[in-house]
Amino acid sequence: METDFVNWLLARIPADPRLEVPPGDDAAVLRPPAGRRTVVTVDMLMEGTDFILGPDCTPRAVGHKALAVNLSDLAAMAARPEAAVVAVSLPRRGGDAIGRGLLEGIEALASEYGVTLAGGDTNAWDGRLVISITAIGSVAPGAAWRRDGARPGDLLVATGAFGGSLLGRHLAVMPRCREALAIAARHRVHAALDVSDGLTLDVSRMMDASGTAAVLDAARIPIHPDAVRMSRRPDDGRTPLDHALADGEDFELVMAMPAEAAHAAVAGSRDMPHATPLSIIGEVTAGQGLFLRQPDGSQAPLAARGYLHDFDS
Amino acid sequence: METDFVNWLLARIPADPRLEVPPGDDAAVLRPPAGRRTVVTVDMLMEGTDFILGPDCTPRAVGHKALAVNLSDLAAMAARPEAAVVAVSLPRRGGDAIGRGLLEGIEALASEYGVTLAGGDTNAWDGRLVISITAIGSVAPGAAWRRDGARPGDLLVATGAFGGSLLGRHLAVMPRCREALAIAARHRVHAALDVSDGLTLDVSRMMDASGTAAVLDAARIPIHPDAVRMSRRPDDGRTPLDHALADGEDFELVMAMPAEAAHAAVAGSRDMPHATPLSIIGEVTAGQGLFLRQPDGSQAPLAARGYLHDFDS
Numbered sequence: 001m002e003t004d005f006v007n008w009l010l011a012r013i014p015a016d017p018r019l020e021v022p023p024g025d026d027a028a029v030l031r032p033p034a035g036r037r038t039v040v041t042v043d044m045l046m047e048g049t050d051f052i053l054g055p056d057c058t059p060r061a062v063g064h065k066a067l068a069v070n071l072s073d074l075a076a077m078a079a080r081p082e083a084a085v086v087a088v089s090l091p092r093r094g095g096d097a098i099g100r101g102l103l104e105g106i107e108a109l110a111s112e113y114g115v116t117l118a119g120g121d122t123n124a125w126d127g128r129l130v131i132s133i134t135a136i137g138s139v140a141p142g143a144a145w146r147r148d149g150a151r152p153g154d155l156l157v158a159t160g161a162f163g164g165s166l167l168g169r170h171l172a173v174m175p176r177c178r179e180a181l182a183i184a185a186r187h188r189v190h191a192a193l194d195v196s197d198g199l200t201l202d203v204s205r206m207m208d209a210s211g212t213a214a215v216l217d218a219a220r221i222p223i224h225p226d227a228v229r230m231s232r233r234p235d236d237g238r239t240p241l242d243h244a245l246a247d248g249e250d251f252e253l254v255m256a257m258p259a260e261a262a263h264a265a266v267a268g269s270r271d272m273p274h275a276t277p278l279s280i281i282g283e284v285t286a287g288q289g290l291f292l293r294q295p296d297g298s299q300a301p302l303a304a305r306g307y308l309h310d311f312d313s
Numbered sequence: 314m315e316t317d318f319v320n321w322l323l324a325r326i327p328a329d330p331r332l333e334v335p336p337g338d339d340a341a342v343l344r345p346p347a348g349r350r351t352v353v354t355v356d357m358l359m360e361g362t363d364f365i366l367g368p369d370c371t372p373r374a375v376g377h378k379a380l381a382v383n384l385s386d387l388a389a390m391a392a393r394p395e396a397a398v399v400a401v402s403l404p405r406r407g408g409d410a411i412g413r414g415l416l417e418g419i420e421a422l423a424s425e426y427g428v429t430l431a432g433g434d435t436n437a438w439d440g441r442l443v444i445s446i447t448a449i450g451s452v453a454p455g456a457a458w459r460r461d462g463a464r465p466g467d468l469l470v471a472t473g474a475f476g477g478s479l480l481g482r483h484l485a486v487m488p489r490c491r492e493a494l495a496i497a498a499r500h501r502v503h504a505a506l507d508v509s510d511g512l513t514l515d516v517s518r519m520m521d522a523s524g525t526a527a528v529l530d531a532a533r534i535p536i537h538p539d540a541v542r543m544s545r546r547p548d549d550g551r552t553p554l555d556h557a558l559a560d561g562e563d564f565e566l567v568m569a570m571p572a573e574a575a576h577a578a579v580a581g582s583r584d585m586p587h588a589t590p591l592s593i594i595g596e597v598t599a600g601q602g603l604f605l606r607q608p609d610g611s612q613a614p615l616a617a618r619g620y621l622h623d624f625d626s
Contacts, residue, residue, distance in 0.1 A: 020454070024522075025506075027353060027389070029392075030351040032351045038345045041339065046436060077342065083353065085353055087356070087445040088357070121357050125362040127361070130359075147338050
């Protein structure tokens with residue numbers, strides 16, 4: 001079974017001029033773009049923890065997400081996606097069909113984002129599905145967006161909208177790679193990250209890394225319709241803003257930019273790839289901590305809530 | 314717990330001039346060596362399938378092995394190890410101590426082989442331990458050893474000795490990276506791979522990929538003392554040669570080399586790093602299949618035995 005699966009997999013990987021030695025050997029050999037840095041990130045997803053296979057969460061959706069969260073990390077560095085390798089542990093029962101579904105999801109997204117699949121490791125075991133993808137990107141020397149460069153006076157600019165991703169959006173992640181490259185080409189960005197564990201938690205990480213504080217404007221956080229839907233559930237008891245601030249798995253970018261660059265980016269956001277909206281959600285200040293400012297100007301400390309089950313570095 | 318663990322991990326990773334952005338951001342940024350290709354490989358190990366934690370198999374040993382098998386793949390491409398990223402799913406119970414042990418094993422080997430740890434993803438779950446490592450190496454353009462280049466008339470040269478690795482050697486793998494680089498610098502190699510699934514099975518893969526056949530000389534296969542020990546077990550019923558041909562997890566290199574280069578390499582093998590012995594174990598012929606030749610010259614087809622549970626590409 002597995003030999004067939006691997007052969008099937010290899011046959012589906014399109015030829016790519018970036019591959020000097022394609023998958024199928026002990027390792028793949030890539031031609032890195034001349035004069036650029038290599039950006040590398042890894043994320044592992046486990047069934048029962050990160051997803052539960054079922055009608056709403058097919059193997060194809062899991063494959064998509066497993067690659068998408070990695071590409072989101074590359075976007076957060078303003079890196080161009082280049083390649084990915086995939087390791088999976090398939091449950092023995094039904095593993096072949098699961099593997100094919102995973103690969104279909106991975107392939108479709110890889111093809112759309114110009115990622116060459118440079119190999120993998122396919123295993124079967126008695127445990128639940130585990131998938132680990134390592135994504136490789138490239139960036140010009142010194143041009144990667146770090147999370148520790150925010151400065152007092154910067155404005156915080158976010159792509160898209162936040163909250164309620166658990167209603168399904170967390171699976172159908174469209175990483176903001178093109179948006180990041182478009183912004184990096186036109187505007188100065190001091191710091192950036194992608195929001196995986198929750199807007200408040202991830203922004204507080206950027207502030208901690210930068211040695212700065214931030215004030216988020218309650219009225220300016222873009223709230224996703226899913227956050228509104230979730231807050232309307234009878235037993236929810238939270239506001240749409242609560243969801244936007246804490247839910248996580250939004251995979252939107254938050255960037256700390258000089259005020260002028262931030263305004264220019266937002267003004268030009270109708271030219272963004274996919275017409276992705278950009279919003280100014282707050283500002284960076286001297287000090288420590290995170291604060292929420294109401295339209296009347298009053299502000300209060302914001303607890304760094306979000307998902308703490310999963311850390312990546 | 315996990316935040317502490319990740320901080321502990323990050324603090325232990327030594328500064329490396331190859332890292333433009335160190336781990337701790339959304340992704341790491343590496344300075345790739347100018348003018349070289351990027352070699353990438355991934356291997357995932359799962360508890361209960363690839364190892365069983367216990368007194369003879371500590372987390373540290375698992376960490377060592379998880380990196381070692383990847384470095385062995387780089388060796389099989391004649392690539393210089395550069396970097397690695399690690400993804401783990403730790404069991405919730407005792408996961409912190411297991412994670413530390415894994416990292417100690419990874420770090421010690423990484424330090425010895427000049428590998429920079431460029432990041433990772435640490436998770437906890439209700440399942441068993443899973444570790445996936447992606448290793449990145451470099452090689453000059455066109456210089457990677459492929460498995461499909463063997464030609465009739467080549468001799469098959471092996472490092473080290475085979476069989477019985479299950480007695481413990483399969484954990485304490487010392488990948489043949491330095492040996493591969495030393496051979497690549499001095500001798501012509503048409504094809505190579507590392508023996509993970511069994512000498513017979515892996516050589517047959519090289520022959521299939523190359524469109525050639527091979528004859529292995531029964532009397533010239535270097536048999537590891539562990540293969541002899543295993544064959545002496547009361548219920549074993551196999552010869553040391555059987556073990557050497559089929560056991561797998563030897564992580565030795567097999568190279569197809571022009572006869573003159575093969576003889577020169579073997580003659581100069583006392584200069585090998587670690588004094589690793591080199592042996593001529595057979596020859597490549599026209600045709601298809603794998604044959605075992607006895608000292609009297611008689612030969613018979615050799616079934617491609619070995620571990621089929623795990624495929625990597």
